[in-house]
Amino acid sequence: MPDIIQLLPDNIANQIAAGEVIQRPASAVKELMENAVDAGATEIKLIINDAGKALIQVIDNGKGMSETDARMAFERHATSKIKNIDDLFRIKTMGFRGEALASIAAVAQVALKTKRAEDDAGIAIEIENSIVTNQEPVAMQDGTSIAMKNLFFNVPARRNFLKSNPVELRHIVDEFIRVAMSFPEIFFSLTSNGQQVFYLEKGSLKQRIVQVLGHSYNAKLVSVQEQTDYLNIFGFVGKPETAKKTRGDQYFFVNNRFIKSAYLNHAVMNAFDDMMAKDSYPMYVLFIDLDPAQVDINVHPTKQEIKFEDEKIVYAFVQSAVKHALAQFSITPTLDFDLDASIQNLDAVSKPFTEEKQSSASASSLFKTFTQKNQAHFIENKSELKHWKDFYESPGQDKNINQQIENPNIELHTKPVQQQFAADDLLQIHNAYIVAANDNGYLLVNQQNAHERILYERFLQAVAGRPIATQQSLFPVSIDLAPADAVLLIELLPDMQQLGYMLEPFGNNSFVLQGTPADVPDGNEKSAIEKMLEQYKHFSNDLKFTKREKLLRSLALQQSIKSGTPLLQKEMEVLLNDLFACSISNTTPNGKPTYMSFKKDELDKMFGR
Ligand code: ADP
Ligand code: MG
Numbered sequence: 001m002p003d004i005i006q007l008l009p010d011n012i013a014n015q016i017a018a019g020e021v022i023q024r025p026a027s028a029v030k031e032l033m034e035n036a037v038d039a040g041a042t043e044i045k046l047i048i049n050d051a052g053k054a055l056i057q058v059i060d061n062g063k064g065m066s067e068t069d070a071r072m073a074f075e076r077h078a079t080s081k082i083k084n085i086d087d088l089f090r091i092k093t094m095g096f097r098g099e100a101l102a103s104i105a106a107v108a109q110v111a112l113k114t115k116r117a118e119d120d121a122g123i124a125i126e127i128e129n130s131i132v133t134n135q136e137p138v139a140m141q142d143g144t145s146i147a148m149k150n151l152f153f154n155v156p157a158r159r160n161f162l163k164s165n166p167v168e169l170r171h172i173v174d175e176f177i178r179v180a181m182s183f184p185e186i187f188f189s190l191t192s193n194g195q196q197v198f199y200l201e202k203g204s205l206k207q208r209i210v211q212v213l214g215h216s217y218n219a220k221l222v223s224v225q226e227q228t229d230y231l232n233i234f235g236f237v238g239k240p241e242t243a244k245k246t247r248g249d250q251y252f253f254v255n256n257r258f259i260k261s262a263y264l265n266h267a268v269m270n271a272f273d274d275m276m277a278k279d280s281y282p283m284y285v286l287f288i289d290l291d292p293a294q295v296d297i298n299v300h301p302t303k304q305e306i307k308f309e310d311e312k313i314v315y316a317f318v319q320s321a322v323k324h325a326l327a328q329f330s331i332t333p334t335l336d337f338d339l340d341a342s343i344q345n346l347d348a349v350s351k352p353f354t355e356e357k358q359s360s361a362s363a364s365s366l367f368k369t370f371t372q373k374n375q376a377h378f379i380e381n382k383s384e385l386k387h388w389k390d391f392y393e394s395p396g397q398d399k400n401i402n403q404q405i406e407n408p409n410i411e412l413h414t415k416p417v418q419q420q421f422a423a424d425d426l427l428q429i430h431n432a433y434i435v436a437a438n439d440n441g442y443l444l445v446n447q448q449n450a451h452e453r454i455l456y457e458r459f460l461q462a463v464a465g466r467p468i469a470t471q472q473s474l475f476p477v478s479i480d481l482a483p484a485d486a487v488l489l490i491e492l493l494p495d496m497q498q499l500g501y502m503l504e505p506f507g508n509n510s511f512v513l514q515g516t517p518a519d520v521p522d523g524n525e526k527s528a529i530e531k532m533l534e535q536y537k538h539f540s541n542d543l544k545f546t547k548r549e550k551l552l553r554s555l556a557l558q559q560s561i562k563s564g565t566p567l568l569q570k571e572m573e574v575l576l577n578d579l580f581a582c583s584i585s586n587t588t589p590n591g592k593p594t595y596m597s598f599k600k601d602e603l604d605k606m607f608g609r
Contacts (some may be wrong), residue, residue: 010024010104011130013074015155018103024162025052025151025173032146033102033179034094036060037083039144043187051165052172053151056108061143064116066122071135075126076111077104089293101146106130107149107155117142129154152424173197176482177212178258181251181285184208197483209236209285213249213482217242217283222329224286226321231290231314233321237268238283239329242450245530247537248482249283254295256287256550260304264288267315271322281534284322288314313385333429341421344448388562391450392451421576423569432563434572441571441600447578448560449587454578456556463548468500468513477513477525486511492536495551502528519559531558553589 008016022028029046036044039062051053054158061213065073072078079098082088088096104110105127115122127135162168169192176198180188184205190198200211210218221236230600251267252259272282296307308314338474427435434445462468481489486509487494496503500517516525535554539545545553561567579585579594587593 003131014102014106014130016061017076017099018106019100021103021356022107022151024171025056025168026175028052028100028108028148028151029058030055030174030179031058031095031100031104032058033176035146036062036144037179038093038095038184039063041186043279044189046176046188046190048169048172048190048192051168053159053162053165053168055147055149055361056151057145057147059143059145064122064142064144065114065117066119068115068117070112070123070125071132073112074101074105074130074132078102086332091255091292102130104146104148107153107158108151109153109428111149112144113140113146114136114144117139120392130399134461136498156485164491166487168490170484172485173487176266178251180465181208181212182253182256182258182287188521205285206236213283222325224284224321224325226317226324228317231288231317232316233286233288235284237272237286237325240272240282243276243280243282244534245527247279247281248485248533249285250281251285253285253287255292256307257306258304259306263311264318265313270323271319271326275293275326279531286318286322288318290314298480298530298609299504342476386576420580421573422574425594426569426572427575428567428572430563432565434567434576436576441598442602443595444598445579445595446563446593447565447572447575448563449592450575450579452556452560453582453585453594454575455559457582457584459552462500463495463552466499468517470500470502471518472502472514472515473525479511479513479526479529480511481509481511481533482511485509488533489529491547492551495548499551503529528558556589572609 020272021031025048027051030046033046035042035057038061041060041062043061047057047059049053069346070082075098077098079096081096081098082091083094085472101110106129110125110127112125112127113122121137122140124134124136124138124214125132136376152162172192174511176188176190180200181188185202186202186203188198189196200208204225205212205396206221209221217238220239220242222235222239224237225233226233250265252261252264261562268282268284268286270312294309296309303368372535405546421436421438427437427438428447432445434450435445436445456466486505489511490505493503493505500515501513502513504514506512511529513525513529516528532554535558536550539550541554585594
């Protein structure tokens with residue numbers, strides 16, 4: 001038998017590896033923009049066509065490359081940013097793996113032009129399938145332009161995986177905003193299909209926030225600034241009155257890298273405490289800078305999670321910094337400064353950060369100090385902290401059901417029962433539950449869950465061809481959204497129309513709402529749309545649902561009558577009868593129970609009868 005193992009040719013190995021780094025147009029946008037930032041550019045222009053599928057071009061006025069470097073740049077693991085393993089723990093640049101350009105060259109047709117200030121002419125290079133097809137000198141300004149055309153032209157399977165243009169465009173806008181937000185001293189522009197989407201003049205962080213997130217934040221930003229030897233926090237939070245029904249405007253950057261952290265988000269939410277309505281989200285743009293050695297940066301390039309050496313202390317800092325800021329602007333009347341004082345007094349914080357301390361910190365001694373002084377206990381005792389995860393879990397966890405099943409006195413129906421109820425048999429308790437007596441005992445119905453099920457089935461029928469009647473508004477409402485939300489809403493428009501929303505795009509991320517389903521109360525239209533988008537985003541990582549399914553579930557959840565709403569006898573009757581007319585009546589679409597059944601003979605047994 002002959003030997004069978006071969007080395008893959010470079011271009012194929014590169015194509016395979018590229019899948020890790022370049023998953024969609026937005027990942028290339030991120031890499032190219034970060035390279036321009038790393039090159040010291042003060043002006044960065046992003047041009048895309050066809051949501052990045054046809055063209056992604058980044059033009060910068062940074063330091064450019066020599067002819068040799070320009071060719072080297074496309075080799076795998078070619079980087080000017082680290083030289084040895086220790087450098088990894090001192091990273092100050094956005095990139096360092098030397099994989100991005102090699103990956104891009106493996107899956108797109110690339111045209112690079114670059115010129116350094118000290119060179120008379122620039123160099124133009126064309127690459128296809130990782131192979132240089134043309135190279136010539138070129139007259140140009142200092143800086144670099146990289147254009148990548150026809151992403152995945154040679155990997156059709158990947159190309160087919162790309163989502164619709166609005167979806168891919170939204171991802172691009174998200175990445176663009178993240179980079180633009182963290183470098184307000186750099187000019188950025190974004191042009192899509194010849195249309196200018198963003199034109200961001202250099203300025204302060206405050207100006208950048210207003211440029212990107214909208215003028216509604218003008219004069220509504222509270223500055224957050226806290227410096228310690230362990231870390232610095234700076235940025236802005238929106239005053240409580242600017243809090244939105246959607247989670248969109250929330251940004252954390254650690255050492256200038258955008259990160260997602262439900263944990264730190266909770267710290268901010270906690271600091272706002274009860275200054276805001278319960279289901280609203282404050283705006284924040286917060287930068288956390290700390291010694292790179294305290295952060296595990298060596299995570300996957302496309303991941304946005306981050307590992308802190310000591311997560312708890314970062315949480316405590318974020319929370320107290322935001323509290324401080326809100327207090328200084330006398331937005332919050334009563335405050336406890338315990339937490340701040342206790343942090344400030346820690347040795348690790350109050351004393352300079354020496355080399356020695358650095359190594360002990362990495363052994364997480366900071367956390368031990370914390371525990372010794374009972375401070376960890378203090379934080380953990382904050383009951384909200386223990387439950388911070390719940391905050392993020394979408395409703396509809398099966399755990400409710402399990403709990404109920406463990407309780408032998410309660411029987412959960414697994415099959416729908418056809419039942420008719422008369423208004424007189426119904427009693428509302430706690431403005432949340434309906435007790436419905438029947439011959440066998442009684443049902444305890446959760447009004448919100450029940451209504452969610454009813455709405456969901458009604459919406460299902462609507463999109464299947466029985467549209468919901470629209471009630472034309474007397475005064476059309478205009479709705480301004482953040483760019484990313486606007487892109488999202490455009491995607492959902494056709495289905496929204498079936499569901500009774502007369503909604504039209506108006507340009508510039510605005511929409512006009514001419515009518516809503518008859519049962520959405522007047523004056524709440526705008527918040528209904530915002531809440532729906534928020535709910536939709538909750539689902540949007542859930543790959544098992546189609547976008548229509550996510551929309552239906554979001555709307556049902558959001559429009560359901562909430563616990564705390566008193567109901568008339570007649571309303572309860574309609575609710576119950578509608579519930580039992582559903583094809584599945586015992587759970588919400590997310591699997592939460594809508595009612596429990598209590599059998600009379602079980603009750604008798606319990607009372608020894
Ligand atoms: P990394 O950014 O991780 O170093 P890349 O593949 O993104 O890897 O880039 C490889 C190298 O090419 C960089 O280290 C840098 O030296 C050079 N380079 C890339 N883009 C630019 C640019 N816009 N201007 C100047 N040099 C660049
Ligand atoms: Mg890079």
